[in-house]
Amino acid sequence: MTDARRYHRLPSPFPMKRGGALQEATLAYETWGALSPEADNAILVLPGLSPSAHAASGDIDPSAGWWEEIIGPGKPIDTQRWYVICVNSLGSCKGSTGPASVDPVSAKPYGIRFPDLTLEDAAKANQHLLDALAIKRLACLVGCSMGGMTALAQMLLHPGRTRAHISISTAPQAQPFAIAIRSLQREAIRLDPNWNGGDYDDAHYPEAGMRIARKLGVITYRSALEWSGRFSRIRLDSDARQEDPFAAEFAVESYLEAHARRFVRSYDPNSYLYLSRASDWFDVAEYGNGSVAEGLRRICIEDALVIGVDTDILFPIEQQQAIADGLREAGARVRFEALDSPQGHDAFLVDTQRFGAAIRAFLDSLPKPGTA
Amino acid sequence: MTDARRYHRLPSPFPMKRGGALQEATLAYETWGALSPEADNAILVLPGLSPSAHAASGDIDPSAGWWEEIIGPGKPIDTQRWYVICVNSLGSCKGSTGPASVDPVSAKPYGIRFPDLTLEDAAKANQHLLDALAIKRLACLVGCSMGGMTALAQMLLHPGRTRAHISISTAPQAQPFAIAIRSLQREAIRLDPNWNGGDYDDAHYPEAGMRIARKLGVITYRSALEWSGRFSRIRLDSDARQEDPFAAEFAVESYLEAHARRFVRSYDPNSYLYLSRASDWFDVAEYGNGSVAEGLRRICIEDALVIGVDTDILFPIEQQQAIADGLREAGARVRFEALDSPQGHDAFLVDTQRFGAAIRAFLDSLPKPGTA
Numbered sequence: 025m026t027d028a029r030r031y032h033r034l035p036s037p038f039p040m041k042r043g044g045a046l047q048e049a050t051l052a053y054e055t056w057g058a059l060s061p062e063a064d065n066a067i068l069v070l071p072g073l074s075p076s077a078h079a080a081s082g083d084i085d086p087s088a089g090w091w092e093e094i095i096g097p098g099k100p101i102d103t104q105r106w107y108v109i110c111v112n113s114l115g116s117c118k119g120s121t122g123p124a125s126v127d128p129v130s131a132k133p134y135g136i137r138f139p140d141l142t143l144e145d146a147a148k149a150n151q152h153l154l155d156a157l158a159i160k161r162l163a164c165l166v167g168c169s170m171g172g173m174t175a176l177a178q179m180l181l182h183p184g185r186t187r188a189h190i191s192i193s194t195a196p197q198a199q200p201f202a203i204a205i206r207s208l209q210r211e212a213i214r215l216d217p218n219w220n221g222g223d224y225d226d227a228h229y230p231e232a233g234m235r236i237a238r239k240l241g242v243i244t245y246r247s248a249l250e251w252s253g254r255f256s257r258i259r260l261d262s263d264a265r266q267e268d269p270f271a272a273e274f275a276v277e278s279y280l281e282a283h284a285r286r287f288v289r290s291y292d293p294n295s296y297l298y299l300s301r302a303s304d305w306f307d308v309a310e311y312g313n314g315s316v317a318e319g320l321r322r323i324c325i326e327d328a329l330v331i332g333v334d335t336d337i338l339f340p341i342e343q344q345q346a347i348a349d350g351l352r353e354a355g356a357r358v359r360f361e362a363l364d365s366p367q368g369h370d371a372f373l374v375d376t377q378r379f380g381a382a383i384r385a386f387l388d389s390l391p392k393p394g395t396a
Numbered sequence: 397m398t399d400a401r402r403y404h405r406l407p408s409p410f411p412m413k414r415g416g417a418l419q420e421a422t423l424a425y426e427t428w429g430a431l432s433p434e435a436d437n438a439i440l441v442l443p444g445l446s447p448s449a450h451a452a453s454g455d456i457d458p459s460a461g462w463w464e465e466i467i468g469p470g471k472p473i474d475t476q477r478w479y480v481i482c483v484n485s486l487g488s489c490k491g492s493t494g495p496a497s498v499d500p501v502s503a504k505p506y507g508i509r510f511p512d513l514t515l516e517d518a519a520k521a522n523q524h525l526l527d528a529l530a531i532k533r534l535a536c537l538v539g540c541s542m543g544g545m546t547a548l549a550q551m552l553l554h555p556g557r558t559r560a561h562i563s564i565s566t567a568p569q570a571q572p573f574a575i576a577i578r579s580l581q582r583e584a585i586r587l588d589p590n591w592n593g594g595d596y597d598d599a600h601y602p603e604a605g606m607r608i609a610r611k612l613g614v615i616t617y618r619s620a621l622e623w624s625g626r627f628s629r630i631r632l633d634s635d636a637r638q639e640d641p642f643a644a645e646f647a648v649e650s651y652l653e654a655h656a657r658r659f660v661r662s663y664d665p666n667s668y669l670y671l672s673r674a675s676d677w678f679d680v681a682e683y684g685n686g687s688v689a690e691g692l693r694r695i696c697i698e699d700a701l702v703i704g705v706d707t708d709i710l711f712p713i714e715q716q717q718a719i720a721d722g723l724r725e726a727g728a729r730v731r732f733e734a735l736d737s738p739q740g741h742d743a744f745l746v747d748t749q750r751f752g753a754a755i756r757a758f759l760d761s762l763p764k765p766g767t768a
Contacts, residue, residue: 136641200627200648201620207649208611210642215604232587236608239580248573248709255572269508270582270669276572277579297642307629
């Protein structure tokens with residue numbers, strides 16, 4: 025199947041918030057639908073930490089995307105009406121420049137010589153792409169999980185460039201529980217001798233560290249409630265078990281194993297470290313004299329939909345409520361939806377019925393493109 | 397300071413539930429107070445996975461124990477009235493026989509040649525100690541966390557030997573979230589190249605794996621709520637930070653680090669694996685034709701106090717409720733206390749005010765020793 029990705033070259037040098045600059049950096053993105061002559065129907069979608077820009081199938085790449093049920097003709101984000109763009113974050117490894125990319129100066133992979141990355145850098149890169157696409161004002165900026173934090177950064181750094189916003193299962197800043205989990209994931213990777221200070225290759229790869237990091241991720245992306253119903257204490261067939269006396273014995277263990285196996289070699293460990301740390305660093309309060317509420321009040325948009333689920337332990341629903349309250353105080357018309365999906369943080373990827381309905385209703389309520 | 401531990405020799409061979417037997421195995425324990433002539437004032441305390449038998453200070457070892465605020469003269473478990481025994485679980489490494497012990501047959505440490513360990517084996521060993529102490533019937537059996545599961549096993553295997561029971565932050569069986577966490581802790585240890593199939597020494601020690609396992613433990617022993625209040629996004633002083641670009645930066649990370657540092661070399665990694673797996677295996681439903689409720693109905697005691705906290709994510713409060721319901725249906729007088737401690741699973745070690753008050757009131761309600 026053909027790659028539907030397109031590449032946007034960022035200005036070179038591209039200076040970074042915490043110092044340093046990237047040379048000849050690129051952003052990978054995909055698009056669906058057509059931009060209206062007025063350029064007033066663009067929706068930018070910012071994914072979580074790990075997915076690529078392939079959010080949905082299309083003519084060039086018909087394989088299902090990570091938000092296949094949400095984006096497409098007649099779907100909640102209707103590509104017959106909207107021009108939809110999905111970006112792979114700066115620092116990721118799915119086509120955009122990140123630690124796995126070759127540094128044009130040294131002609132070697134950056135590794136941890138990649139400059140400190142913040143979500144503000146990713147936001148600035150996104151906005152540069154929008155400039156290149158001649159989109160003066162997004163009809164809607166959609167951010168999921170880490171992408172939701174990048175979206176907040178983008179609206180803070182580029183006022184007036186976003187008309188409406190959909191905030192999904194994200195946070196205005198990381199709280200200690202989320203920091204602790206992410207810090208432990210990073211430590212597991214760094215403690216793997218094969219990580220080797222960030223210089224690894226396919227033959228010497230920090231597989232053990234990535235396994236632990238991913239499994240810990242999956243545990244915190246879901247909810248205890250869902251798993252109790254789904255796995256209970258079901259055991260694996262004895263012939264599916266390994267000889268190892270401590271091998272997986274319960275169904276929940278083999279579920280984690282399958283997730284880890286799919287992920288470990290498909291995501292760059294250093295990208296994981298950089299984006300994970302960027303998520304810990306991001307803090308709306310930096311824009312509001314130390315106050316999250318005041319930082320959010322500086323975001324000027326017209327409409328917002330804020331969605332979270334009450335079983336999310338990584339981005340708890342109180343944090344979505346804080347975003348909704350802040351945007352409302354800033355003057356936006358805000359819908360807040362606390363969904364009772366059992367799937368925890370991952371619900372936006374899985375419970376597309378509930379999320380899709382909320383997104384569809386919100387987008388339907390916005391002014392029709394071409395009528396502004 | 398002098399060691400207050402006493403050692404009880406188990407019958408040799410000591411056959412194990414899942415096969416195999418231990419030779420010349422011992423249990424380490426400590427006692428406080430005096431056994432009454434009628435031997436009717438004995439309270440046995442079973443700790444969680446990691447603490448030793450040193451639950452409280454005493455004449456021989458005046459250092460503070462892990463439940464110092466709960467056990468002692470005039471304290472909630474009043475040693476002027478009760479004869480208190482605390483046992484280090486079979487399979488642990490604080491004086492009792494476990495994988496770090498030398499196998500008298502091979503004259504080498506057991507390592508993972510130690511037979512499969514279940515909490516039923518630990519319960520049987522405890523009961524053997526009580527026989528040796530000529531305690532026909534415990535006035536009260538207190539079990540915390542893993543020790544709470546061992547206590548359930550002990551009452552199921554040895555009916556009529558326990559008069560009253562205090563169940564603290566435990567479960568009648570592990571649910572998938574707890575299994576997933578423990579499985580990941582075990583995997584982190586086993587993936588450490590220095591674990592080396594269970595044969596390590598001080599110079600080649602699975603320190604990285606133990607660090608991850610312990611930090612993950614501490615994360616799940618506490619609650620997000622408590623941490624948000626306690627650590628917020630407080631950062632370490634820049635001079636407390638290491639040069640490593642991914643070193644700890646937030647207070648919550650250095651808190652985890654301090655916990656890991658204290659634990660890693662003080663607990664045997666193989667003991668951790670064995671007791672962790674035993675906790676996953678334990679299931680009251682095995683005693684009730686596949687039903688937890690039916691299993692619990694086979695426990696015949698007179699009084700019970702069941703305590704849990706609603707911020708515990710590892711042993712959720714619904715599981716304490718199930719224990720209380722089951723014991724009540726079995727005919728016991730049951731008090732159920734759902735405490736609103738913010739400290740999660742660890743609350744019984746920290747929020748000794750709330751736990752102490754509940755324990756004191758319950759023990760005061762029992763018949764006075766010597767009056768039965």
